[in-house]
Amino acid sequence: MAAVQFKAVTKTFDTTVVDKMDLQAREGEFVVLVGPSGCGKSTSLRMLAGLETVTDGSIHIGDRDVTALHPKDRGVAMVFQDYALYPHLTVEENISLGLKVRKLDPAEITERVASAAKVLELEKFLSKKPGQLSGGQRQRVAMGRAIVKRPEVYLFDEPLSNLDAKLRAQLRIEITRLHRRMKKTVFYVTHDQVEAMTLADTIAVMNEGKIQQVGPPMELYRHPKNRFVASFIGTPQMNFLDAELDGLTLKTKIFSLRIPDGLATEFTDFPKHFTLGCRPHDISRAAAGAGTAAMSADMVEQRGAESFLHCVQDGVSIVARCEPEDAPSPGENIHLRFNLARFHYFDSETNERLVAR
């Protein structure tokens, strides 16, 4: 039985922003909804929380249909992007208010607040007001407010997007640790694919209100189902090239490669023209030779441990990875070798993946 299930959920405001969404999460699974701005992630999460009505379809938590339930009766707790802490209450009051409203035994409340404060290292701040805390501390208070409710499902809507990069990385690790400890189902919304990759058991990529692909991070990385997922997951972005097959030769504007006999069967049903995808990490600098692309280095993006070359040739732009010590200077003419074994192929019309691997 799924812990959370969206069944053909549709949401229409003026236009349809979530379209027949089907998604399920196992008990204890960490599901990340990722997609570009405005694709309907927050709306989906808010429907699960009960903050937004469902136009069509149904949402289930455990074996209950919660579609029409009030948020407080759904067994969910939510962490908001702007934290939504009550400014006039202390940290302790912020964390405990939900329990007081539910009229829990005061001893139980004290115990839950104390244990949450310990886990989140908030003990020193319990009597402070949110205005006196840093962004990271406020974020922890917001998490504390969720934890003490002991919910079935945790909901996060871009909880880290107001923090600086270092704090974000640190809190990502804390959230992972927390999840391992609580073993509860988590729905987490972000537009940051790095966050999605590092946190998720399962990623659901959304675009324009539709789920594009659902799967473990590495599956999405290795076998994106369509061009959108391929371009969205992985940084820098995958390179895309128009390609065609001439017998067993793969031709693009900047290079031609012979397909090894062992792989030939994969290409039997290919259309003549299609889109080829290749990640920067599967392209490297090489000496001039058969199958390489002669390009001009335009810019070098230094990342410390590795570098990315932005190259151009005949109106085609390619980003390739290289060792920092191998980085050419701008304007230099270089050769790139593409790793055919890691190519992705997409239909030029439908943008769907061509080889199901």
Place this chain on the structure above:
Amino acid sequence: MTRGRGLLYLLLGIYAALTLGPFLWSLSASFKTVEAVSAWPPTLIPRPFTLENYTYLLEKLPFLRWMFNSLVIAGIVTVANVFLNAMAGYALARLRFPGRKVLFWIIIGTMMIPGQVVIIPVFILLSKLGWIDSYAALTIPFLTSAFGVFMYRQFFLGVPKSLEEAAMLDGMGPFQTFFRIILPLAKPVMAAQAIFMFLGSWNGFMWPAMLLSTPAMYTLPVGLSSFQGQYYTLWNLVMAGTMFVTAPVVVVFIIFQRYFIQGVSTTGIK
């Protein structure tokens, strides 16, 4: 920089003298005898110093009763405005109900009508209700104010929606959310309205003067005006009475000024 400061202090000093001057003169006059009040040139220190004006007011006139009347009326009007305006403002800012835009514009519209225009219709209405010469006439029509509602509405529009959503997930209903989360955020607005409404009602003269005829029902300003003679005025008595009117206002301001100044200098939550 220092010259700018000097100029600033000079201007502030002039302004303070202009506002404080009449007050100090009244205060001093209230301790003077009737001859000393009209003596020329006027003096600031009352000589001879007398408390007779105050004892006269308290013993010969129902001054404490008038003060009580004023306090009750201003108190009811203030408390009612602070809460009712807040509730109406919140409803207009956040609740979705049919006709809320129209209702809002009607409320705003009432602010455009000059007060003088409604004096006669309101008076006729109150007299038909049989409320003339009653507390009801001085409180019930003044329990809310369009401007107060507008002020709260604008404030509540600026409160992030996620706060209410968090409250909802915390299990609070609309009333709990309003009283536990939303209203405490509006403290500066509440304080500002408390001061305005209290002052307005406390100093109000026109309506009580028109509606009250029994001397025991008088509010302070009406009572005070009743012994401004037709041919001459006992300024020392009037000024002692004025001190009764002013003192509670000063107290209210001292209590609320912290919030009030906050309310004027900051508009939103942060």
